[in-house]
Each structure stands twice: as C-alpha cells, then as structure tokens.
Amino acid sequence: MNSSKKLFEKAKEIIPGGVNSPVRAFGSVEMDPIFIKKAKGSYIYDVEDNKYIDYISSWGPMIFGHGDEELNNVAIEALKYGISYGVPSAVEVEMAEIITDAYKGCEMVRMVNSGTEATMSAIRTARGYTKKDKIIKFEGCYHGHSDCLLVKSGSGTLTYNVTTSLGVPQDFVKNTIVCEFNNIKSVKDAIEQNKNEIACVIIEPVPGNMGVVIPDMDFMNDLRNITEENNILLIFDEVITGFRLSYGGAAKVFNIVPDMVCFGKIIGGGLPVGAYGGKKEIMSVVSPLGAVYQAGTLSGNPLAMSIGIAALKKLRNNPQIYDGLEKKAIKLEEGFNKNIEKTGINAKVVRYKSMLTIFFTEKSVNSYADVMNSDTKMYAKYFKGMLDSGILLPPSQFEVMFMNQALSDEDIDFTIESNLKVLSSI
Structure with missing residues (x-):
C-alpha cells in the first residue's frame, strides 16, 4: 500500500499542489496531508490503516456519519x-x-x-x-x-x-x-x-x-x-x-x-x-x-x-437528530472549556448548534478581525497533537468541526481526554 507521503509526492507532479482543493494540502497546519482509504460511521482511515475520529464530516454533509x-x-x-x-x-x-x-x-x-x-x-x-x-x-x-x-x-x-x-x-x-x-x-x-x-x-x-x-x-x-x-x-x-x-x-x-x-x-x-x-x-x-x-x-x-x-x-x-447533534457539540464544548481552564492556555471555543471551532486567542471572537488575531502556529501544534492521538480535525484554524450522528459518547470522551493532553503539551 502506498503511504500518504509517497502519494503526495506523486500527486504534486500531476495535480496542482498535490490536492484538488487547497485546504486539503494541510499547509495551514505545516505538515503533509494524510490520504484517505475509507470511512465508516464516525471514523476515517488513511492509506496506512490509521484510524481517526472524524470531525470534518466532509465539511458538513455527513450528518449521519460515513457510509449510512x-x-x-x-x-x-x-x-x-x-x-x-x-x-x-x-x-x-x-x-x-x-x-x-x-x-x-x-x-x-x-x-x-x-x-x-x-x-x-x-x-x-x-x-x-x-x-x-x-x-x-x-x-x-x-x-x-x-x-x-x-x-x-x-x-x-x-x-x-x-x-x-x-x-x-x-x-x-x-x-x-x-x-x-x-x-x-x-x-x-x-x-x-x-x-x-x-x-x-x-x-x-x-x-x-x-x-x-x-x-x-x-x-x-x-x-x-x-x-x-x-x-x-x-x-x-x-x-x-x-x-x-x-x-x-x-x-x-x-x-x-x-x-x-x-x-x-x-x-x-x-x-x-x-x-x-x-x-x-x-x-x-x-x-x-x-x-x-x-x-x-x-x-x-x-x-x-x-x-x-x-x-x-x-x-x-427524525427531528430529534438535530437535538442529538447539538448535545454532542455541547458536551465537546463543555469538555474543551474545562480543559482550557485547567491548562490556562489562551483559547476560546465558539459553538453554534452542531458547528464548533477552538480559536487560539485570548479575546472573544465576534468578527473577522477577532478571528485574525488567532495564533495559527499554536493551532498547527494542536492539530498535529490531536492527529497523533487519532483525531482528525479541520486542517486550518479558520474552519469548523462538524458533529455527526455516528459519534459515540466514547468518541467524545476520548476527544476531550486527548484535548487535555495536547493542550497540556503545546
């Protein structure tokens, strides 16, 4: 099986930047992209068979999880x-x-x-x-x-x-x-x-x-x-x-x-x-x-x-799906906020319904100017730490985590635990 690194090197020769959409290049998080082989439920698997909890959800549409x-x-x-x-x-x-x-x-x-x-x-x-x-x-x-x-x-x-x-x-x-x-x-x-x-x-x-x-x-x-x-x-x-x-x-x-x-x-x-x-x-x-x-x-x-x-x-x-998605997001938000308080790191969690972003900034985020004050270098470190823990987040500070119905309580608990470990280490 080709590794992500080999695939990326090959892709760069025949696809501009090696990707078919810029955010996939992982440039904002200062690393090469992972290449995906398959996805099922709340999980996505790369070509090396590494398994990740997926919070991208194909940028939103996978409300029910992958492969419903x-x-x-x-x-x-x-x-x-x-x-x-x-x-x-x-x-x-x-x-x-x-x-x-x-x-x-x-x-x-x-x-x-x-x-x-x-x-x-x-x-x-x-x-x-x-x-x-x-x-x-x-x-x-x-x-x-x-x-x-x-x-x-x-x-x-x-x-x-x-x-x-x-x-x-x-x-x-x-x-x-x-x-x-x-x-x-x-x-x-x-x-x-x-x-x-x-x-x-x-x-x-x-x-x-x-x-x-x-x-x-x-x-x-x-x-x-x-x-x-x-x-x-x-x-x-x-x-x-x-x-x-x-x-x-x-x-x-x-x-x-x-x-x-x-x-x-x-x-x-x-x-x-x-x-x-x-x-x-x-x-x-x-x-x-x-x-x-x-x-x-x-x-x-x-x-x-x-x-x-x-x-x-x-x-x-099934209108209850929306309540379920928001409950998952609230649980994640509350867990992240407790971890931010414990570690004393400068970060803000902003959530609306089942959409969520963690910004590395000490200020409240209410506008584009506030967003642009975020520490993208810190986000890159955070992204890598979470990826190493088996969690796929958006490869950019300026994107959104999307909840999906397939995410289990265990998935979210593990994400919160990993969030604490990574915030403590960066």
Missing part, C-alpha cells in the same frame, strides 16, 4: 436506473418539492452541481431581477470561487477592487463591496454611498469559513429590514448551514425569510450538488422562463437527487 446503510441502499438502487439522463426526471421534481416545502420563502429552486455554482447563479439572478450591478458581501464569509466573490477586505469599513486571487480582472470585482460581519453600520454606509446601485447582499448566516462566528441577531434582523427598505435582495448562503442547523436551515432558526437562498453539500447526501432558489417572481427571470442564463448537463442528476431525497426525508422524519 439507508443512504447506501438508496444509492445502489438508483445506480440500476442510470446516473445521468440529460433530460428531466421525476426525482428532480421530488427534490424541488421537498426543498420548497421545507424552506420558507423558497418558492422555486434550480439544481446545480456545487455551492460555487449556486452562489454565482443566485447573484446573476439578483442582478438580472433588480437590473442593478453592485453587490455586498462580508469579510470572512466565503461563497465559492467565482470571480466577483474573490474579494478581500482591507482595514477600512468598505473596500473595493482588491482581489484575493490572481487571474481575476479588477473589472470583475469593481462592483463588489465588502462590509464587516456583525457591523450593521458598515452596511448602512455602503448603501448610503451606493444609492439604488446595489442588487443584493449575500451572507453566510452562520459563517463557517473563518471558523464559527455567532451572528448578532440585532444585526441579522436589521440587515433584513435595511435590504427590504432599499429594494435590495437578501441572499442567505446556506451551503453549509442549510439542513444542518435545522430542517428549515438558519432561516428557520432565526425566523428571517431571505429573498434567495443557496444550498449545497447536505441536499445531495454528500454527493456533488448545489441549488439556488427564492421567491417565484425572482426565480422567474431564470432561463428558459426569463433572460438570466444558467445551465448544467449534470444538474439534478438522478443519483445525487435520489440520495439527497433520502437524506432530507430522514432529517424531516
């Missing part, structure tokens, strides 16, 4: 009927029905193949519907790698024209405004400075790409009110949170109805999938009904739809 038998059986049955038709199928209609029934304000939905496609298409739709060009996003919120969203915020409240990737022309981001998460004044200022020019505001209702930052509810409610008052569409990017925080997503938890919503990950049961939707009036501008063009050969493919439908029905019919 019910979903596996659905996949096997679906394969018998084909994996791509290129023309409509009944499962696409069923999926749309489930999503529109579950998510308030999502009256029509279009399937795509990734979260990036979903956010890109939602923004294009918002611009087409409003006939305005500018958009607002928030620093620390990631919405995929489409050109107009690869924008970095500087030290000021509002920043224009600073891309975070080569290959993105300045003209592509000139209409993107970056505001501060949890700071409603930055949004008010942006709207005031760009009167009647802003098509939409897109936000991760609970950020999952700078670590967990808990949204201030006054900020979220004010954001809804301000966008309505100024005829600006509010887009919830629920690629991570949709159907993880609750069956109706963050919108249900917050009791806030956005104009548009983006989904991913969970609605395919872990297969490549995405979707964007919203009010019927807005979605009616999408081709072939309207003049906003978007298409995809594999969108709504029957394999992903079949597994996604099974996953969503399982969540719908």
Whole structure:
C-alpha cells in the first residue's frame, strides 16, 4: 500500500499542489496531508490503516456519519436506473418539492452541481431581477470561487477592487463591496454611498469559513429590514448551514425569510450538488422562463437527487437528530472549556448548534478581525497533537468541526481526554 507521503509526492507532479482543493494540502497546519482509504460511521482511515475520529464530516454533509446503510441502499438502487439522463426526471421534481416545502420563502429552486455554482447563479439572478450591478458581501464569509466573490477586505469599513486571487480582472470585482460581519453600520454606509446601485447582499448566516462566528441577531434582523427598505435582495448562503442547523436551515432558526437562498453539500447526501432558489417572481427571470442564463448537463442528476431525497426525508422524519447533534457539540464544548481552564492556555471555543471551532486567542471572537488575531502556529501544534492521538480535525484554524450522528459518547470522551493532553503539551 502506498503511504500518504509517497502519494503526495506523486500527486504534486500531476495535480496542482498535490490536492484538488487547497485546504486539503494541510499547509495551514505545516505538515503533509494524510490520504484517505475509507470511512465508516464516525471514523476515517488513511492509506496506512490509521484510524481517526472524524470531525470534518466532509465539511458538513455527513450528518449521519460515513457510509449510512439507508443512504447506501438508496444509492445502489438508483445506480440500476442510470446516473445521468440529460433530460428531466421525476426525482428532480421530488427534490424541488421537498426543498420548497421545507424552506420558507423558497418558492422555486434550480439544481446545480456545487455551492460555487449556486452562489454565482443566485447573484446573476439578483442582478438580472433588480437590473442593478453592485453587490455586498462580508469579510470572512466565503461563497465559492467565482470571480466577483474573490474579494478581500482591507482595514477600512468598505473596500473595493482588491482581489484575493490572481487571474481575476479588477473589472470583475469593481462592483463588489465588502462590509464587516456583525457591523450593521458598515452596511448602512455602503448603501448610503451606493444609492439604488446595489442588487443584493449575500451572507453566510452562520459563517463557517473563518471558523464559527455567532451572528448578532440585532444585526441579522436589521440587515433584513435595511435590504427590504432599499429594494435590495437578501441572499442567505446556506451551503453549509442549510439542513444542518435545522430542517428549515438558519432561516428557520432565526425566523428571517431571505429573498434567495443557496444550498449545497447536505441536499445531495454528500454527493456533488448545489441549488439556488427564492421567491417565484425572482426565480422567474431564470432561463428558459426569463433572460438570466444558467445551465448544467449534470444538474439534478438522478443519483445525487435520489440520495439527497433520502437524506432530507430522514432529517424531516427524525427531528430529534438535530437535538442529538447539538448535545454532542455541547458536551465537546463543555469538555474543551474545562480543559482550557485547567491548562490556562489562551483559547476560546465558539459553538453554534452542531458547528464548533477552538480559536487560539485570548479575546472573544465576534468578527473577522477577532478571528485574525488567532495564533495559527499554536493551532498547527494542536492539530498535529490531536492527529497523533487519532483525531482528525479541520486542517486550518479558520474552519469548523462538524458533529455527526455516528459519534459515540466514547468518541467524545476520548476527544476531550486527548484535548487535555495536547493542550497540556503545546
């Protein structure tokens, strides 16, 4: 069996950086990546057959754990009927029905193949519907790698024209405004400075790409009110949170109805999938009904739809799953906090529902600026220590631990014990 090291050396010759998504390179934790052979339940196994308790959960969608038998059986049955038709199928209609029934304000939905496609298409739709060009996003919120969203915020409240990737022309981001998460004044200022020019505001209702930052509810409610008052569409990017925080997503938890919503990950049961939707009036501008063009050969493919439908029905019919996930996260949070107090280390645990991050900082974490004060070198030491203990955490300080249903009390107890040992040693 090839070792992870050998595989990585080979991969670097034929894949950029040796990985198909940057965080997998483990660069943020200053080590080479491990290569995975298989996963089952709460465990993931590398090519050397080392076993780890998995807190990545494929970045969120593995709510039931890996290799759920019910979903596996659905996949096997679906394969018998084909994996791509290129023309409509009944499962696409069923999926749309489930999503529109579950998510308030999502009256029509279009399937795509990734979260990036979903956010890109939602923004294009918002611009087409409003006939305005500018958009607002928030620093620390990631919405995929489409050109107009690869924008970095500087030290000021509002920043224009600073891309975070080569290959993105300045003209592509000139209409993107970056505001501060949890700071409603930055949004008010942006709207005031760009009167009647802003098509939409897109936000991760609970950020999952700078670590967990808990949204201030006054900020979220004010954001809804301000966008309505100024005829600006509010887009919830629920690629991570949709159907993880609750069956109706963050919108249900917050009791806030956005104009548009983006989904991913969970609605395919872990297969490549995405979707964007919203009010019927807005979605009616999408081709072939309207003049906003978007298409995809594999969108709504029957394999992903079949597994996604099974996953969503399982969540719908077993609401206690959400309580169970949160209880696991609370147990972990409480255990980590006790260990932090015992060791006196500078760290903060931030949890929202079944999402959790340990930040190595002495300050409270309420914003992107707070996140950026974290000690990434300390996190790298912590990550390695936990990995050596048989626990796989996100290989970056700025990512999230996701609970899954397969995690046992023994798994969590062992994780808390390991956390104490590692915090004591770094």
